[in-house]
Amino acid sequence: MTSPSRPLALEDPALTNDPIELLVRRLRLTCELSDADVRALHSLPFHIKDFPARTTISRERDRLSHSCVVVSGLICRAKMAGDGRRQLLSFHILGDIPDLQTLHLNVMDHDLIALSDARVALIAHDDLRRLTREQPDLAAALWRETLIDASVFREWIVNVGRRDARQRMMHLLFEVGFRLKAMGLGELGSFPMPITQSDLADALGLTPVHVNRVLQNLRHEGLLDFKRATVTINNFARFAELSDFDPLYLHQSSAAPDDAPPMGAV
């Protein structure tokens, strides 16, 4: 389906196709997991499902019986305003569980959409609930994941509420690059981003036309290139500074020193 060298599929470079392995890797970015915890996770039954680009995985008002672990591809949450304008709420990459909240909220309050061709692993809520009852540490780890989601939402409120178009764009791309790198995919200076300018606009609260102009502006200033679904960040230091990006909100250090420099993890 895709070409042999497929950076755009957003797959694990080692082609890990075990979703649980990816989930473990994700959880271990932010907290410790015992061997028993990992074994318990591996005992979870799942089944794989593919979604072509631009298809809806689940819809507002749906009631789900499963949550999905992203195996490959780029997935987003989205919500419609009353007049039909769309707002993206978050991006999700391999290892994420973008609908984990349905474990305790019985109705979807937004859509889940595959932006590129994507593969997910579905895990039954019943199994997850049993797991969280039997392994409180895992319950905490999963709870924590949903709390990090919430933290990212908060940062997005700041992004659309208090930053101009250029900063919004830089901040968003930095976030995606940072998270991809943390999962071992791409480099901070260059990473896959299989998304249209229209989608970017919906993520940033802008129009596609203006997104186009902002991208050109950033390209002319030598800060950024966004071509063929790949983002390249050139002047890295300047970019980091201008984007107003502080990785604190991603909570990826389970016990960071109190006064670690903002970009210490980079």
Next chain:
Amino acid sequence: MTSPSRPLALEDPALTNDPIELLVRRLRLTCELSDADVRALHSLPFHIKDFPARTTISRERDRLSHSCVVVSGLICRAKMAGDGRRQLLSFHILGDIPDLQTLHLNVMDHDLIALSDARVALIAHDDLRRLTREQPDLAAALWRETLIDASVFREWIVNVGRRDARQRMMHLLFEVGFRLKAMGLGELGSFPMPITQSDLADALGLTPVHVNRVLQNLRHEGLLDFKRATVTINNFARFAELSDFDPLYLHQSSAAPDDAPPMGAV
């Protein structure tokens, strides 16, 4: 400190001063609690703390050992963008636990601020963690609270990203009115809102000047009055429609019918 008739303190009208009682009321808005659960909650030790208006309860990068239940007053989360501009992230009223996420995220990624004089009850994380291990249903209920927070953040992203100033204002005020009513405080058509126009601006991603103009516009159209820290909604049906408000995102029905009308609960 306040006058005898004190609608502005945002206290329980029956003057309940047991924080656990308020917490139970809050949790029961969205899910069932057994008597055993309630008893377990009542066994939690806490101590009361007061914060004058405009003081900070906890700060970005703080590490907390307690979470707080709001007893009275209006509290908000806030975050600074790089250039010093402030963005509010949510409002919190009696019964809320605005820093519950610190139970599993060890660093605050935003500030917690008392907008009016406020009273909170501090509960130690150690006690909460023990409780969640011993009572999985309570763990689920508290997890659920943080998930509802996240849903509200999502709605706020839509609000600042895809609605114009008027709609933003209406939506925000409707949300606060709705939540106060659910906790038995005020009416949908009239409720306390002890906040400056500047704070409103920070919540909406606008400037204080523009907030002032929007409020005047809404007043002239007979939709809304905001005087002396009290919001009055006049033309209620029209307001509900124009504000693009759908209470689904507050997840207050634990088992709502699939096709309940959006405003069914009002």
Next chain:
DNA sequence: CGTCGGGTTGAGGGTGATCAAAGTTTGTGG
């Protein structure tokens, strides 16, 4: 009575929206 925080008003400007059309890339089928 003076100060201070907050609310109100006015004039002017800029960021980003809107509308419309022309390019360009991507995908598909012949």
Next chain:
DNA sequence: CCACAAACTTTGATCACCCTCAACCCGACG
């Protein structure tokens, strides 16, 4: 491999929402 269509990107002209700056007003409070 080419022809064609569809989707996406780019460009230009114009517009509006909201910002900025600056001043003034008002009520609360010492």
